[in-house]
Amino acid sequence: MGYVRFNRTKHYTFSELLKQIREVERFFKLENKSIKRGKVELILKIKPTELSIEYTIKIVARINYNKVGIFVISPKVERYENGKKVPHLYLDDSLCLYYPRYHEWKYTDSWAETLIPWASLWLFYYEIWQETGEWLGGGIHGDKVISF
C-alpha cells in the first residue's frame, strides 16, 4: 500500500487519518472503526431531525489518497428509489456533498466539521425529497447552479 496515487497531490498519511478519527470521536459516537491495510472505515449513526429515523453512515478513506467517501448504509440509499434517481449521489452511491471546483473542502478539513454535518444536511433534504419529490437543498447539476 506504499503506492502514491498522485505524486504532486497532497494525500492522507496514517497520522493524518488517525487525527481525523480522533476528531470525529470527540464529537460523534462511533459505532465501529477499522483500520486495515491502509483503509479507514468509520461507522456512525445520525438523524437529521428529532423525528427522523436513524441512518447508519460509513466514512471511507485511504492512506495515500485524498478522497473520502460517505455512504448511507442503513437504510441503504441507492441511486434509484421507486424508479426515480436519488439526487446528488456519485456512481458508487456515495454522497456528493460539495462541489470540488468551489474549493469548499480540502482533505485536511476536519470530517467532523464538514463531511458529517453535510451528510446530515443531505439526509434532511433527502427526506424532504422522498415526501415531496423536490430537492430543496440546491446544488450544481451538470453546469447548472440551483439555488435553495
Added chain:
Amino acid sequence: MAIRFTLFSFFEYVNSLISQSGGVPFVVKNPVVDEVLTEKWSEGNNYKDFVSMMNALTSDVKALRGFSTNTDTNKIVKKMFGETITNAVITDYARRISEARVNGNLAVKSNGVLNTDKAGISVKKNTFYGDI
C-alpha cells in the same frame, strides 16, 4: 403541549356526548346568541356522517400521537389534510432550515440533528453536486 391537551379533551368530550346520545342527535347551542348549531343533524344522514367523521378523526389523531418518525407522521397528515397542504408545510420547514444554512445559523448536534440553537458544530457552506 397545551394545544394537544385541549385537542384530546375536545375529542373525549364530543365522543362521550356521542356515546351518551344513543344514536339520537344531541343539541349544541351557540353560547353567545340563541341559536342551535346542530339543527341540520336531524336531516338525512347528517348526524350519522358527523359520527363517522369524528370516529375517523379520533382514530387518526390517536395514531398521530403514537408515531415517532417523520415518515409515519407525514403519511397520516397527508391522509387528513391532503398531499398539497402537507407538502407545503414540509417545504416551508425546509425553507426555514435553508435560510438558517445561508445565514450561518445552522448547527448539528452529536446525534446529527440539525438545529438553529447553535447547539453543536456549525454547518459550513457547501454546494451539493451531481445529477438530479
